[in-house]
Amino acid sequence: xxxxxxxxALPDGALVxxxxxxxxxxxxxxxxxAFVAPRLGLRAGAFVVDHGLQPGSDTVAAQAAAKVRELGxxxxxxxxxxxxxxxxxxxxxxxxxRYAALEAAAALHTASVVLLGHTRDDQAEQVLLGLARxxxxxxxxxxxxxxxxFARPLLEVSRAQTxxxxxxxxxxxxxxxxxxxxxxxxxxxxxxxxxxDADLGPGVAAALARSAELLRDDADLLDELAAQARAALGPDxxxxxxxxxxxxxxxxRVWRLLAAQAGAGSVSSVQxxxxxxxxxxxxxxxxxxxxxxxxxxxxxxxxxxxxxxxxARAPVR
Numbered sequence: 001x002x003x004x005x006x007x008x009a010l011p012d013g014a015l016v017x018x019x020x021x022x023x024x025x026x027x028x029x030x031x032x033x034a035f036v037a038p039r040l041g042l043r044a045g046a047f048v049v050d051h052g053l054q055p056g057s058d059t060v061a062a063q064a065a066a067k068v069r070e071l072g073x074x075x076x077x078x079x080x081x082x083x084x085x086x087x088x089x090x091x092x093x094x095x096x097x098r099y100a101a102l103e104a105a106a107a108l109h110t111a112s113v114v115l116l117g118h119t120r121d122d123q124a125e126q127v128l129l130g131l132a133r134x135x136x137x138x139x140x141x142x143x144x145x146x147x148x149x150f151a152r153p154l155l156e157v158s159r160a161q162t163x164x165x166x167x168x169x170x171x172x173x174x175x176x177x178x179x180x181x182x183x184x185x186x187x188x189x190x191x192x193x194x195x196x197d198a199d200l201g202p203g204v205a206a207a208l209a210r211s212a213e214l215l216r217d218d219a220d221l222l223d224e225l226a227a228q229a230r231a232a233l234g235p236d237x238x239x240x241x242x243x244x245x246x247x248x249x250x251x252x253r254v255w256r257l258l259a260a261q262a263g264a265g266s267v268s269s270v271q272x273x274x275x276x277x278x279x280x281x282x283x284x285x286x287x288x289x290x291x292x293x294x295x296x297x298x299x300x301x302x303x304x305x306x307x308x309x310x311x312a313r314a315p316v317r
Contacts, residue, residue: 001032004115004153005040008146012041014112018073019102020046022064022174025117027071028162029154031169033115034072045075047105047114049098051083053090060174067171079105091184099150106149118143118152121159124208125189132189134269136252137219142212155209226253239301244279251276262305265291278303 005016016037020026030046037044046068050061061078069076081097102114123142130139145152154162166173182188196204229250233242238258243251255275259267267275267290274288278298287297295306 001029001036001153002040004145004151005036005042008113008151010040010042010112013043015043015045015075015109016113016115017106017109017111018044018046018068018115019098019117020048020064020068021117021176022048022060022067023117023176024166024173025119025122025154025159025162027064027067027171027173028157028165029115029117030068030073031071031165031171032153034068044073045077045109045111046073047102048076048078049081049101050078051081051094051097053083053094054177064174071169071171075109077105077109091186103149111149114150116150116152117154117162119154119157119159119162120209121190121193121205123155123212124193124205125186127208127212128189128192129185136269137215137222140212141216141219142209144216158205222249223253226250226257230254230257237302237304240279240282240298240303241301243303248276251279258303258305259290259294259296262290262294262296263292263307264294264305267291 018030018033033044048061048064050057065076065078079101081101083093083097126142252272255272287295297304
């Protein structure tokens with residue numbers, strides 16, 4: 001915790017806020033923040049997000065707020081998330097709503113950072129889900145320790161340790177019934193990690209989290225090289241031959257950059273493979289449709305991305 005807050009180089013008096021669900025992980029994080037932040041000249045508060053997805057969620061949120069106040073955090077705010085259906089399913093919809101609510105609350109209170117209670121076990125489950133999706137190194141890199149407004153100080157801490165902290169403090173955490181519902185992919189991943197731990201021996205979760213850390217360094221470097229490769233293509237229309245000359249790991253990332261610049265949403269690994277076929281297995285095939293209404297075609301040696309809102313779009317530059 002101290003290393004995380006020190007590394008963020010926050011100014012004296014900055015507000016550090018814990019996103020608290022009332023579960024063991026976030027309560028342990030709240031307790032640690034209440035202890036460490038003042039010693040670094042920082043203020044410590046908490047946001048409790050009520051997703052409104054379960055009966056009595058407002059009561060659970062109020063109880064969580066009361067607990068973090070007792071731990072010494074101030075300000076403490078309960079904020080209601082607006083969960084809307086999304087293409088990624090209920091988990092993705094709840095996650096998007098939660099982050100939007102946290103960002104809005106942080107802006108209102110001028111918070112410098114929002115701390116999230118993801119543990120080493122959560123990281124292992126994230127890596128396992130990435131393996132199941134076959135999404136490549138970036139997905140297997142798991143959750144970053146910090147990105148933008150958010151930081152995760154507990155990625156080297158186990159779930160058992162956060163439970164032990166709560167027991168020591170005499171704090172009774174809330175048990176989310178969704179955490180035992182196999183309808184959710186993260187619950188199935190949690191069970192799978194536990195089964196692997198039992199079959200292969202203890203330490204699987206730690207090993208998966210450690211692999212994520214190593215892969216994150218690799219993915220960061222490849223992303224930087226891909227950005228340089230994209231810039232090196234220059235202002236002229238992107239040519240198929242120039243793309244084909246890139247190493248596959250860079251070319252796949254350049255495709256994602258091109259898609260993002262054209263306004264496409266999240267591009268799957270299957271779609272990246274279809275894009276790649278336009279330059280490495282070109283047989284005159286038809287266009288590739290991407291999220292956001294972006295269409296990618298090849299005309300001679302030129303790769304053209306056209307958005308749904310444009311009847312014609314200039315070749316990518």
